[in-house]
Amino acid sequence: MLVPERPNERWSLDFVSDAFTDGRRFRVLAIVDDFSRECLALVALAIVLGPMADKGSPSLSGLRVTRDLTAIMARRGRPKTIVSDNGTELTSMAGLRWCQETQIDWHYIAPGKPPFGTLLCNALPGNGCRTHSWRASTAASATSL
Secondary structure (H helix, E strand, O other): OOOOEEEEOEEEEEEEEEHHHHHHOEEEEEEOOOOOOEEEEEEEEEOOHHHHHOOOOOOHHHHHHHHHHHHHHHHOOOOOEEEEEEOOOOOHHHHHHHHHHOOOOOOOOOOOOOOHHHHHHOOOOOHHHOOOOOOOOOHHHHHHO
């Protein structure tokens, strides 16, 4: 993958996750401009509570992802290309339809590819790639993001 040469040439999307001290997990969708390394948005997902907490990670609909991308484009301009892994939130019919309507190229990479993760981690506040952190509440998570 070529290194972008100007802003809005390529945006990357990926999910980062963490857990509160009580074990509840949460996920955040990070949208990053690969040239400027600017974090364009952090979209927090619902926290899994109670008996559903062990049933997997919180998810985000493809429609919600496309709405957030459209909002970013309204204030920033459109990207030439978007890069992400092929997670279900990012391969939905809503996402495919959005790509056709906006005529933006969306490239999928294998999950966890190092170059993508490195770009994303360097762009997140506080150098976002922590292997362990302790968050006791939603407020504490919002403050650190």
